Amino acid sequence: MTRLIKQLTLLTFLGMIYASESHAEQGITRILVNLPPVQFLADEIGGEKVRTINLVPKGALPELFEPTARDMIQASKADVFLASGLAFENRILKTFSKKGNAIEVVDLRKTPNLKLLKSTHSHGHHHGHTHGHQSNIDLHFWTDPLNAIEVAKGIATRLKKLRQKDAD
Numbered sequence: 001m002t003r004l005i006k007q008l009t010l011l012t013f014l015g016m017i018y019a020s021e022s023h024a025e026q027g028i029t030r031i032l033v034n035l036p037p038v039q040f041l042a043d044e045i046g047g048e049k050v051r052t053i054n055l056v057p058k059g060a061l062p063e064l065f066e067p068t069a070r071d072m073i074q075a076s077k078a079d080v081f082l083a084s085g086l087a088f089e090n091r092i093l094k095t096f097s098k099k100g101n102a103i104e105v106v107d108l109r110k111t112p113n114l115k116l117l118k119s120t121h122s123h124g125h126h127h128g129h130t131h132g133h134q135s136n137i138d139l140h141f142w143t144d145p146l147n148a149i150e151v152a153k154g155i156a157t158r159l160k161k162l163r164q165k166d167a168d
Helices: 002-020 036-049 069-075 087-099 145-167
Strands: 029-033 050-054 080-083 104-107
Touching (some): 029 036, 029 145, 036 145, 080 145, 104 145
């Protein structure tokens, strides 16, 4: 019971800190990501005009990651979510939609000219990790240099649209 009270107190405290912060720094777009390569692209393209929030800690496997309540509080600060198709993304999106958070979701798998490849491994046996997807699409689309270029173009286009929207 004491542990529950401590956790609730912590969540309340974090909520108060978040509520006291300005939700949007002047001219800064906060981008939620879950893969270091996507974070790199967003940082390089956005430069000083973006702050990325990578939910998955360094060294952790994105395929096995489960966000904590603290991670969800961090995620709620984002303006846009660059989704990659990982299993935990659906839980984040469901939570945001229930709470009415206005986070724009960009599904990177739908980037124009992206060449999604079929997975080269079988899900008929256990190989130490799971991707949480039911299709046979390889979610490592960002490892192909040509795909990375297309994703970068897509991120740049989206950031440009967000800035235009903010300017209006």
